Amino acid sequence: MTYVRKEVIGDCVLYQGDCLEVMPTLGAVDAVVTDPPYGIGITKSSRLAKSRGLGGKTWDDVPADLTSLPKVPSIVWGGNYFDLPPTRAPLVWDKNNAGRDFADFEMAWTNLDMVARRIVFRPMNMDGGKQHPTQKPIAVMEWCLGFLPNAETILDPFMGSGTTLVACAKLGRKGIGIELDPDYFDIACKRVEEAYRQPDMFVPAPAKLKQEAFDV
Helix, strand or coil, X not given: CCCCEEEEECCEEEEECCHHHHHHHCCCCCEEEECCCECCCHHHHCHHHHHCCXXXXXXXXXXXXXXXXXXXXXXXXXXXXXXCCCCCCCXXXXXXXXXCCCCCEEEEEECCCCCXXXXXXXXXXXXHCCCCCCCCCHHHHHHHHCCCCCCCEEEECCCCCCHHHHHHHHHCCEEEEEECCHHHXXXXXXXXXXXXXXXCCCCCCCCCCEEXXXXX
């Protein structure tokens, strides 16, 4: 077995394991929407990570390996940190910082056949509380899914706190998430469960949660 845990929550499947080992076992997916580790050591200096007992974790010591991602429509946040092909359609999240001390915007690389787009969204409360150093607002990930109208099953191989899957749950998409870190995996499961407890209109109720464990 290639994963430690597997949780099925509604139409979302969450794997705790190494994405390079889990991805080859998955069936076909329609798109990738992800925010991988950039390799800039952000968790070591993040006040948020330290305050939540997650400081010093190895989540962002080295950049993620993107070579094994499925060849499907893809949106990769922080793509400017990776050696990816040129894109004609970057996505930009303008944080409307008003002079605050973090980055004014973040960029996502895409392989989509469209023009560049921007969303202006100031993350004042980060959907009730930020739980991951690079967590994106749910509204930003829902915006991303809007550029993939025909994608039924979305893969996030670097799931983190699960925002991509939360957006999938709210929009009635199927989501597959993979996360190596057990603490962030637990956070993602709780957030996806909560998304299904507070569904948007026309989103079906989730199936009963199932858990699979792998004894190592």
